Amino acid sequence: MVVECWKILCKLSIMTGLEVSRLLLGLNCGRPLETIIPPESAKALSSKHDFDLQAFRFSADNEFLREPRVVRVGLIQNSIAIPTTAPFSDQKKAIFEKLRPIIDAAGASEPVDGESTEFLQEFARKYNMVIVNPILERDINHGETIWNTAVIIGNHGNIIGKHRKVNENHIPRVGDFNESTYYMEGNTGHPVFETAYGKIAVNICYGRHHPLNWLAFGLNGAEIVFNPSATVGELSEPMWPIEARNAAIANSYFVGSINRVGTEIFPNPFTSGDGKPQHPDFGHFYGSSHFSAPDASCTPSLSRYKDGLLISDMDLNLCRQLKDKWGFRMTARYELYADMFARYLKPDFEPQLISDPLLHKKSS
């Protein structure tokens, strides 16, 4: 199995462990979050390499039976580094170089006494991070099939597992994004990965439009779901602030939304059969990465135009606290929907439609 990495780093997300003295603000339902001051070294990197840097904190109530479970999570959004016409290997190297200082800034956000011990993989081991790395996977063992995959790297640098984008069970067929022509529907279910810092899952890109997809990760126990995306303003920007927040609310978990940033010009203008004139780009990838919490609060978004790193501390206890408060799992009645889907999936399904018997009555 060869792992290629071009698509990927535009969608990098990072999670790193940290003991943080808890706040006692209670649930910050929609209230502004507390801002974290990043360390000077991180601020220096962001100004030297010109990327957006923001940091916040989600709090939860104290519990009798569990200690706070505060983790620090980072989202990186970035543009490509050199033109789309450059050789693939050069593009890949250039993106690595661009990301290095941003990941260093994420690592610098760990306290000086952080437990970075082993060094199995460059950044994961250097900073004791879990890294979520969406890639384009070439599956030699299955006819060289291409999958849209996310690789989960543990905080010791080990690969915990990979996830063939379950959300790419749902492959976009919209506008210029005819992605079913270049990878396969996923076949790995809706896996949740138990890491040193919490249970995480990845709902990639277009999968965010499917509430069932978000739900499945929730039923499998996710505490944080990352949504690495590459989407453009004209297509999805009005939906962007809504869907991730709704998923966090409905499933009582945190969501980390990451979007590519920048406008990429191709040498040959193209069309996609949607009646639009030919154009040399997909439109503007609008960045605006952000975190959503299960209590409906959320962070501000990163820049719409610049590379950026968004850091947030979050007490994962908030997930169960919201489950207990709202009881969505206990009121869900999934059996009703299992039955409805079974009926809906039959070719002869007829909707439950009650027509007004006077529908075609003439008015006198």
Place this chain on the structure above:
Amino acid sequence: MVVECWKILCKLSIMTGLEVSRLLLGLNCGRPLETIIPPESAKALSSKHDFDLQAFRFSADNEFLREPRVVRVGLIQNSIAIPTTAPFSDQKKAIFEKLRPIIDAAGASEPVDGESTEFLQEFARKYNMVIVNPILERDINHGETIWNTAVIIGNHGNIIGKHRKVNENHIPRVGDFNESTYYMEGNTGHPVFETAYGKIAVNICYGRHHPLNWLAFGLNGAEIVFNPSATVGELSEPMWPIEARNAAIANSYFVGSINRVGTEIFPNPFTSGDGKPQHPDFGHFYGSSHFSAPDASCTPSLSRYKDGLLISDMDLNLCRQLKDKWGFRMTARYELYADMFARYLKPDFEPQLISDPLLHKKSS
């Protein structure tokens, strides 16, 4: 079957037909909507009776095979009219009197040449309206059971059908809203009602928190789903602007969100076993009724404190246009979720969890 009406009118929604010359603005994705100037008679009623009055218009693209299907829809939010200690019949009468001028204003929003013909039921026939009327239903034929029901009144004043709040398949057990103690889970499925002006459904109150519930109305063909609610600020306000908009986006239909308004004091303070001190009210019902469209656009909200009427014209063709643009139905893969629910519902269900084998490795 006796229909009682106290709970109800705080949740009234109205739909009335109207031929409107179409706009050619195209899809207004998140852009400000065009404002409609209500007729003078409606404005006069709103100032005389001191209720909020707003009116907007959602447009859709022209189609080759279908004429525009513009309907005018109204949402009414209101407070109670006399103290909660007054006799039930007096409270009911008082709410009727309070609502009369607001419904007249909704009717006045029909053009002078409107086709009001028959007079089977006061307002429906007077204004050629379809009226959605959520009630508390006493079911004599089933042991005097109480159901949380919505009655759909056709534009000829006829009762098209009733719907025992499918969404109250999902009965809240949160804070002071222990509603499972005073009505039954619905047993009428997820019906969609085909009216003279479009296919409508009702997702009442707490049902808005369940994406599956919204989905089921969509699978049954709803073009507008009303969400009459009675919810308070401290509990749900941060979620209010998110959930309805997400439902409209995910299911390619319009959503009309109605919330009760006002703070209601009861003579005997109460608690609900959630650790809070006793209190004589549920909190503030924050109104903020609004419309959401399938293209992610939405109207401003009605007042947080005053009774109000929100009118909107909407071209229902927008629903199919968004389905064709985004293809959510074609990429949904419901079979995966039917299978997952079947597994999840078993007592021995085990989540798809992949643990880091180094999870408990000591750092050296």
